[in-house]
Structures are given as C-alpha cells and as structure tokens.
Amino acid sequence: MELTSPRFKANVRDALRKPNLKIAMGRLISTMGPRRLAARAGLPEFERLCDQARDIKNHTLANLDFYLEAYETKLRATGGTLHWCRTPAEARAAILDLCRRADAKTVTKGKSMIAEEIGLNEFLDANGIEPVETDLGEYIIQIAGEAPSHIIAPAVHKTKEEIADLFFAKHQRYGLPKRSEPKDLVDDARKILRPRYIAADVGITGANFLIAETGSSVIVTNEGNGDLTQSLPKMHIVVASLEKLVPTLEDVTTVLRVLARSATGQEFSTYTTFSTGPRRADDLDGPAAYHVILLDNGRSRLLGTEFQDMLRCIRCGACMNNCPVYAAIGGHAYGSTYVGPMGAVLTPSLVGLADSYHLPNASSFCGRCEEVCPMRIPLPKMMRAYREQSFAAKLGPAPERWALAAWAFAAKRPRLYRLASEAAARLLGNHGARRGAFRRLPLAGGWTGGRDLPAPEGRTFHSLWRERQCSLARERQRPGAA
C-alpha cells in the first residue's frame, strides 16, 4: 500500500468528518473491550500465562539465530522449502517465481499482514496473476479497493449498510439480489468464493507462529478460509517474518491460550492449524508443495535495541481495540500497514521515522495499550523514545520544536519554571475566573476548537503542594498524633 503517514494530520481531519466511521469505531470499542475482559475473567491464570508468554518470546528472541536454524533444519526434513528474504522486493520476487513454476492464473489468499506489508496483491495483479482474498473482511476491502483498517478485523470501519451496497454493486453480475443482514452477506461471499478455492493453483496464507521443534507454521482463524486455501491447491505458500518463531509445541500452546482471549475474547479461535511440510506419500489430500517465505524487512536490526520488545507482538489487536485515539480516527488515518498503538511503534521501526514521526505522537499516553497487551509490550515507552528521536532529528514542525525547547529550558531551571508558571496561572485565573473556562485561547486552538479549556484557579501545583506539605508537618507536630 501507499504510505500516507506523512499526511497523518490531513488524514485525521478527513476521518473525523466521516459519520459512518464514528458509528463503526464506537461499536468496536464498546464490543471488544468487554469481550476481552469476560474472557480474561474466565481464566484465573490469565495474567500469569501472559507473563510466561512474554518470557517465551524473550527467550526465543535472545536465541533467535539458534531457533531460525533449528526451524530450517526441521522444515527441510519434512520436505518443505524455506526462502530467506531481506526485503519486500525479495519476498515478492520469490513468491512470483513460485507462482510461475506452478503455472498459476489465480491464487487464493488467507489473511496475512506480511502480504499487506510487502504489497503482494498489487504486485501479483501487475504480473498477470489474480489474487483472491478469502477472509471475509479482506474480501470486503479487496472488492472495495481499500487497505485493512485493523490487523484482525480489516473491514471494521464499514457499517453493514456500506457492505450491503458494496456487495450489491459487485455481486449483481452473479445474479445475487440486494441483501441487508450480516448472515445473508456472509452467505453470498461463501457462495462466490467456494469455486475460487477449488479453481486456485496456489494458496497463500500467513503464519501466526513458526515452530522450531517441528518446522511447522500455524494459522489461527475463525472462518476456515485459511484451511481451504492451503488444502485444495497444489502449492501452499506461507508468508511469515522472523519474529514468528517459538521453540516448542508447549510454548506455542501457552501463547495460544492468551491470543484468542486478547484478540476476540474467545476461549480459543475456531481453527488453529499446524502445517508441517507438503502432503505425505499416502495422504488423500493436501498440497504437494510447501514453501515458507521468511521476511526480515528490518526486524533483525531491531534486536538488541530498545525496540526489541516490539518483536514479541503476536498481532492480537488488543492495543487498538482499547485505544481512544484509534477509536476516534480509525485505522486508515495512520496511513500505514500496521495501525493503532502497535502500528505507531512498528511503522517507524520498519519504514523509518522520517515518514512516520506523526504516529508515535498519536497517543494520549493513557497507558491502556500496555495494560491490555498480553505480551507486556511497553508501547508508551517506545512511543516516547520515538518522540525523543524525532525531536533530536528535527522532524516535527519548527514552532512545535521551539515550544518544546523553551519548555525544556525552563523545566531545567526550577526557579524560572516556578516564576513563569505562577505568572501564567495567575493571568489565566484572573481572566477566566468569571466564566470558569475559555472558549478560545491563542496557541491552544487545537484544544479549544472542540471544547472549552477550564480556567486555572490561580495557583500552581507547586504552591498547592507546598501548602499541603506544611499542614501535614504541623499535623504531625501536634501532641497526641501518631
């Protein structure tokens, strides 16, 4: 996809003007938060499992070279082929080569964020191979010509009325009538995609995990589309990235226990499928060839840095389901493959800060993302680190940087800071005392454009704190006090 993160502010203005987006995102927040909480409440060991899942990934990353080689050895022993790819271009070329070897006209695709990251659909299209998305959400956005707005619910920004109109426009040629209920819309997509699975020459899926012990790749789905995608064609191609490695079946099981609960609030997703090599000699079905595209795209450089923790991410989406900023602007405003709090950290890590410095600023630092993250990723801390880097690299608009520099100058000089803040509090307090709030304030248009700014009561935090400390001290000196 085209990266529009540099236009983030304009994207946000557009997003806030879309009434349907507001409805759809409101539904996401009010539905997914409670679903996750209910699932968490149903498993008393949940938080301890999260700690273990974090430790498993930390252990894997600390020994990633060992586990990558162990995985490769096992994968080869089962008859699969591993394709190491440094860049999206290398990954696309490897996939195209495989598709051509299979003489592919159409490929079916299960949901894969790595395929989005490397822009696979446009590339296959441009090379005369038709990619058919089979996950319902991905199918919706593919026929709408859009990018996913959520890593696990790609079409969550659309209302059912919008989807009904879209389906009617695109499905008339199959003789299908106008629908309105989700059940009927799901049914139509099922009818249309059935023959596509059977006709496809190659099936491409992502991978939630790669297992070093067995050389398997794992997909976690609810629809069963990923399974039809990999079972019916002659060739199964998996697109995955380095950090999907986990050591053993026991380890992946622990992470699976927290994945679905965090993502959709299910106890377990409907289908969790482990694919190990191509079909065996006496199997009655399954793909004759099994290839894994292993993408780096900058991840190896994150190891050992303060952003290594991001490589623990299992793409559950809990951070975006619980983010007030994401809820207001939706995924498309981020202008990147990965969105929400995890995208605000991963995008600069993958594409560089120069094109994406707005994203780590798109946070109120309320801390919800870190609180709900099953892998305990310190997202606010990493966003703060990127803010520091973008300040040091002079990436933001100049007035913003001047203001920050002025504030930093004062903050490092306590007496100056106190004088300035006392003066400001008194001034604003006197002016706003009558109404108790400001409707407009110079330099604060971003705030007062949408709401009033409460007027300070005329005193600073410092002076209130001093007063409180004094009265506490007097309290303690009183005879009889404990």
Added chain:
Amino acid sequence: MSADARDAILAEVRKSLACRRRANDSADPSGDDPAARLEGHARNLIPDRTAGGKATNVALFVTMIEGVSGTVERVADAGEVPKAVAGYLARHNLPPRLAIAPDPRLAALPWAAQPLLDLRQGAARESDQVAVTGTFAAIAETGTLMMASFADRPNTLNFLPDNHVVVVAVKDVVGTYEDAWDRLRAAGGLPRTTTFITGPSRTSDIELVPTLGAHGPRRLHVILVDDAG
C-alpha cells in the same frame, strides 16, 4: 538469492544479539539452553480447570463445545453411531449421503443396519454435504477437537462439507492441549495438517456480529461414544 539473503539475515541477527550478549544482558530471564528446550518439551503453566479427572473433563468438554454452538449427542456404545448419524440427517432434512473418512474404526461400525445411508470413503468433494470423521483427541479445556491428517483422515473432510459429524470415543477425551501433543508425539509426530477445531466456522467481520458458517462447516455435531470404541 536466498542463500545470500540467508547468510546476511543470520549475520545481522547475530550482530544485533552480540551487543546484548557482550553486555551480559540477553533479555532472557529464563537463561534456558535452547537445544535442551527443544528436546525437553517442558510444560508451562497449565490452567486448573482440567485438574478434576476424567468424568469432569468429559463434562467440561461437552459444556465448552456447546458454548461455541457445537452440538453433542451421547451414545452408550459404538454400535449406535450409524443410527445417530441417520437421526442427525433426518433432523436437518439432509440427503442420506455421507463422505466418510477411510478410518478403520469408522468402517467397522454397523452401517448395514442403516440401509438407506449411502457412504463414500475418501477426501471431500465439492458436492458433499455431510462429512463423518473420527478425531485424534478431544480436548476438554476449551471443547476442542484435534484432527490429524493421517492417510485415513483426509483434512478436506473437516472443512469442505456444510455439516461435520465427529465421532468421539470417551477414551480419547483428554484434559489439555499438552496431553494431546504427547499422544501425537507417541503416534509418530505431526502429520501434514493438525487442526484444532472449536465449534462450527464463524466470522465477526461484519459489524462484529458473530455469524456461523463463514467458509467451513455451518454445523459441528459430536457423537460421544461411552464405550472404548
């Protein structure tokens, strides 16, 4: 290309990890030896809910699978399975044709007692409406069926037909996924496809409304056989 890329990626990984290893800060509090970890298959924390023994686990399996819109029917012995299958077809007004896994345990059932049933063994075809399969293990923890695609258990039967009838022997009900992994390792390791199935196919991609029958089976029906089967 791939060989160059392989060396370059591994070199970059090692370079990045070397800084931390030198600083004696591997960010790995476990300090486990990775080779030993791969061999050891050590279990991590196991939730308590399956600690109650066989009978409680069978009951838990039924509750959990019903909680995700699966249906369960209990029969006293394997001989009753064909009749139960015929009853399922009649209840849902389905034609008496079955795609059945070429599993000797299923073949040994008294199908002749249901002369109207038309059985075809093999992988699934597009026209199949009902699949009948066994299961490698049934996991009580979340009401999950572990399907292993050995030669006599083609994987397409689990996904292509609209109706999936699964015959589960009580002796194959285990507590946790880890118990099922141990069984699978003992049976020779992972087949091409190992699928955990927890309920019929579903999606929430339209307005987050849970809707059944997205691409896989619309219905999942378990016939739980009490005897050893």
